[in-house]
Amino acid sequence: MAWPSVFQRGTLLSQFSHHHVVVFLLTFFSYSLLHASRKTFSNVKVSISKQWTPSAFNRSIEPVEIWSSNHLFPSAEEATLFLGTLDTIFLFSYAVGLFISGIVGDRLNLRYVLSFGMCSSALVVFIFGTVTEWLHFCNKGLYCCLWIVNGLLQSTGWPCVVAVMGNWFGKAGRGVVFGLWSACASVGNILGACLASSVLQYGYEYAFLVTAAVQFAGGVVIFFGLLVSPEEIGLPGIEAEENVEEDSHKPLINGAENEDEYEPNYSVQEGSTITQVKAISFYQACCLPGVIPYSLAYACLKLVNYSFFFWLPFYLSNNFGWKEAEADKLSIWYDVGGIIGGTLQGFISDVLQKRAPVLALSLFLAIGSLVGYSRSPNNKSINALLMAVTGFFIGGPSNMISSAISADLGRQELIQGSSEALATVTGIVDGTGSIGAAVGQYLVSLIQDNLGWMWVFYFFILMTSCTIVFISPLIVREMRSLMQRRQARILSG
Amino acid sequence: MLHARCCLNRNGTILGLDLQNCSLKHLGPNFPQAHTAIIIDLHANPLKDDLASTFHGFIQLQTLILPEDVNCPGGINAWNTVTFYPNNQTCEGQRNLCNSTGDTEICPENGSCVPDGPGLLQCVCADGFHGYKCMRQGSFSLLTFFGILGSTTFFISILLWGTQRRKAKAS
Numbered sequence: 001m002a003w004p005s006v007f008q009r010g011t012l013l014s015q016f017s018h019h020h021v022v023v024f025l026l027t028f029f030s031y032s033l034l035h036a037s038r039k040t041f042s043n044v045k046v047s048i049s050k051q052w053t054p055s056a057f058n059r060s061i062e063p064v065e066i067w068s069s070n071h072l073f074p075s076a077e078e079a080t081l082f083l084g085t086l087d088t089i090f091l092f093s094y095a096v097g098l099f100i101s102g103i104v105g106d107r108l109n110l111r112y113v114l115s116f117g118m119c120s121s122a123l124v125v126f127i128f129g130t131v132t133e134w135l136h137f138c139n140k141g142l143y144c145c146l147w148i149v150n151g152l153l154q155s156t157g158w159p160c161v162v163a164v165m166g167n168w169f170g171k172a173g174r175g176v177v178f179g180l181w182s183a184c185a186s187v188g189n190i191l192g193a194c195l196a197s198s199v200l201q202y203g204y205e206y207a208f209l210v211t212a213a214v215q216f217a218g219g220v221v222i223f224f225g226l227l228v229s230p231e232e233i234g235l236p237g238i239e240a241e242e243n244v245e246e247d248s249h250k251p252l253i254n255g256a257e258n259e260d261e262y263e264p265n266y267s268v269q270e271g272s273t274i275t276q277v278k279a280i281s282f283y284q285a286c287c288l289p290g291v292i293p294y295s296l297a298y299a300c301l302k303l304v305n306y307s308f309f310f311w312l313p314f315y316l317s318n319n320f321g322w323k324e325a326e327a328d329k330l331s332i333w334y335d336v337g338g339i340i341g342g343t344l345q346g347f348i349s350d351v352l353q354k355r356a357p358v359l360a361l362s363l364f365l366a367i368g369s370l371v372g373y374s375r376s377p378n379n380k381s382i383n384a385l386l387m388a389v390t391g392f393f394i395g396g397p398s399n400m401i402s403s404a405i406s407a408d409l410g411r412q413e414l415i416q417g418s419s420e421a422l423a424t425v426t427g428i429v430d431g432t433g434s435i436g437a438a439v440g441q442y443l444v445s446l447i448q449d450n451l452g453w454m455w456v457f458y459f460f461i462l463m464t465s466c467t468i469v470f471i472s473p474l475i476v477r478e479m480r481s482l483m484q485r486r487q488a489r490i491l492s493g
Numbered sequence: 494m495l496h497a498r499c500c501l502n503r504n505g506t507i508l509g510l511d512l513q514n515c516s517l518k519h520l521g522p523n524f525p526q527a528h529t530a531i532i533i534d535l536h537a538n539p540l541k542d543d544l545a546s547t548f549h550g551f552i553q554l555q556t557l558i559l560p561e562d563v564n565c566p567g568g569i570n571a572w573n574t575v576t577f578y579p580n581n582q583t584c585e586g587q588r589n590l591c592n593s594t595g596d597t598e599i600c601p602e603n604g605s606c607v608p609d610g611p612g613l614l615q616c617v618c619a620d621g622f623h624g625y626k627c628m629r630q631g632s633f634s635l636l637t638f639f640g641i642l643g644s645t646t647f648f649i650s651i652l653l654w655g656t657q658r659r660k661a662k663a664s
Contacts, residue, residue, distance in 0.1 A: 062613070225654060233657075
C-alpha cells in the first residue's frame, strides 16, 4: 500500500503560501464559472423550446400574440432535436479548440489567454441568450455560429488553469491537491444550476445574463489577480525534478496528467508545461498497443456522462412534469455524486495502486444504478438519491479512465522517457472521447424523439457495457499482476 | 341619448345599435367600433357572413336580433335564450363560457380565461405573469444585480491586485 506522499511529509503545508491558496481558488472558480455557463444552457432547455414553438393546444387560443406567434420550430420535438444539434456543435468545436488552445497557451501569457477566453465567451453567451430574446431575433444559423464560437473560446479555460496549477503545485501533495481541485467542474455545474433556477422565473434570457455577467466579472478578477507562476514574483519555481521528463508524467492521485474537456474530475494537460524532449508522432501514438480500444472505451463513457450533464433537467421536466426550476435544482445531485465518486475512488485506487478493479466494480454498479434510475418513481427524494448514486458510479470511473489508462499507455516500455508521448496519447484519448460525446448528444435527442426516454437509458447501459468490454484487457492484466504480487508476498514471507 | 340609429350614453359610447333593414350583406370593417353595445338589431338584412368571429370584444352584448336564416354567434350554447320569431331570431343573455364545466382545460398554464364575446374566449396571462405563453413572472432588477456584481468585482480585483500582482515583474 502506498499512502499518498502528503501523509509522509509533515512539512508539506509549510510549502504553501497565501499565493498558492489564491491561485488554487482563482483557477478553481474560473473553471467553475466556465462550466456554469455551459450548464445554464442545459438547464433552460425547456423554457427555450417553449419560447421557440407555438402553443401545443389542440385548438387555437386567443390572443395569438401570447400563445402562437413564435414559429421558429413547428413543434417541441423539432426544437429538442435542434437543441441536441447545438450541444453536438459545441462539443465538436470545443474539441477542436482544445488542440489550438493548448498551443496558444504555451506561447502566450496564460493570464491573458484565460481572461480573454472568459470575457469573450461571456459576451458570446450574452448575445446568444439575452440579446436575441430582447431583440426578438431568432435565427437558427445565428445560434449555431454563436455556439461554435463559444466552444472555441471556452476551450481556452482548461489548458490554462491546469497549466497554472501545474506551475504552482509540484509533485509533493499534488495528488490530494489536484483531487480536490478537480471538483471545480462539478462545483461549476452546481453553481450554474443554482443561478439558472433562481432567475428562471423572470425569463430564460436572465439566466444567460446572470451567468454571462458573473463569468465576465471572473475574467476581470483573473486579469488583475492571477499569478501565472511563482517566478512572476520572484519565488522559486517547483523543484527541478518535477519540471523535466520523469515526474511530470507521473500520474496524479487519479492517474496521469490528462486533459479533458468535460469531465467532472480532471487531470493536467502535459503538453502545455513540457520542455523540449523528443516527441513521438501522432501516428506512432495511435499505433501504440491499446490506445485505440481505450479511446473508444472513453468515448462511450464520456458519452453517458455528458448526456447526463446536458439532458438531465430536460428529462426530469419532460418525463415527470416537474417545473424546470425544480428539475434544475435536483440535477445538482448528479454532480454531488460525481464529486464524491471521483475523489473517493481516486483515493482508493491511489492507495491500492491499482485502478482497474475499482474501475470495473464501479462500472458494473453503474449499469445497475442506470437501470434503477430509469425506473425511478415520481418522487423527488428517491429520484435525487438515485441520481447521486448514478453520479457516483459514472463520474468516478470517467475520471479514472481518462487519467489512469492514458498514463499507463503513455508509460509503456516502448516509449519510455519520451515525454511528449503522454501528451499525444492523452490528446488522442480525450479527443476521441469528446467526439464520442458529441455524437452521443445528437443520438440522445434523436432516440428520445423517436423512441422515448426508456430507450435512451438502454442506450446508456449499452454504452457503459461497451466501456467495460473495451477496457477488459487492462482489467485482466492488472488483476493478474495483483494476484502475482499477492502470491509473491505469500511465498516470500 | 338617441342619435340616428345609435343609442349613446353620456360619454358617447354606443349602447345600442339599430341596423335593421339596411340592405347589409356584410357588416364591414368598422363594425367592431360598436363593441360596447348592449343591444344590436340586425334583422331584415341579407347577411352573408358567418358571424362566429365578428363579435370579438362584444362582451356586454345581451340582446342580438338577427335575420331568421342567420344563427346566433357561438351557437345555442353561448346564449341563455334563443327565440325564433316570424321575421327574426333573437339571442338573449350572453353566457360566460369560462364558467362552463368542461373536461379539458380551457387555458394553458398561467393563462386565465376571460370572455371575449358571444361564444368566444380569451386566455390572458394570470396575475403576475407576462410575456410569451405567460412564462415570465415578476421583473428582474438589472440595476440591483449589476450594482452588486460590479462593486464586488471591483473590490476583489483591487484586493487581489494589491496582494498578488503588485510585485509581479513585467512579463
